[in-house]
Amino acid sequence: MHLNPYGEDAVRLALSLITDPPPTDDAMVVRCLAYDLVIELPVTKYDRAATAEFLAEWLTVIDATDHDERAARLNDLLRFASAYPRLTNHAEDGWHIHYRDPAQPLASLLRTLISVGTALHLAGRGMHRLGRCAAVGCTTPYADFSRTGKQTYCSPACGNRDAVRRHRARTAAGS
Incomplete structure (x- = not known):
């Protein structure tokens, strides 16, 4: 049984393709x-180039400054991406729904x-669940899959580095 192949995994794939772009077609596969x-x-070769172009558009959804703008940018992507939902067993691995031809x-x-997965992620978890890392000097995008919905860093490493930086700044100011 497939529960939702369009949600979290699709957003994680998008982030993976952005933060570590595959250098070859085989690596993309x-x-x-x-x-x-x-x-x-x-x-x-078209697939990697077109995917990179799309991901640049997708980043504008992450960079939107408010929820209405984020929804409008994502709706623009969805308009060119999705088809009517259809039930399929195309890989003979179980029936599931596709939002594509x-x-x-x-x-x-x-x-x-990625467009449908992002829409499901934002609608299901909250419109604020995409962003850029808050660590000084890091602009890596992230999707917040946390229970609390309060993620601000792309990784625990960036969060820790930023906490150390803030601690050192306070300690130096107190000296």
Whole structure:
């Protein structure tokens, strides 16, 4: 049984592709397969370029300054990405819902998967659950999957470094 192949994993895949872009077509395939994405057509050089272009657009959703702007930017992506929901067993691994047409090139499939996954993430967890790292000197994007919904750093390492920086600044000011 597939519960929701469009939610958290799709957003995590997007962040993975942004923070560590695959250098080759084969690396792109390996990355997508690591996130259980079924690739139906051969991957071409177009797929990596078009995916990079889409991810630059997707980052504007993260960088939106308020919820209405975030929704408008995501709706623009969804308008070009999604098809009517359909029930499928295309990989013979169980029936599940797709929000895309069958036999799409990888770049098109990623656009749909990530756009719909982001919409489900924001609608289900909160419109504030995307951002850029708050650590000084770090602008890495993150998606907040935490229980509390209060994430502000891209990683525990950045949070720890920033806490040490703040502590040292307080200690130096107190001297």
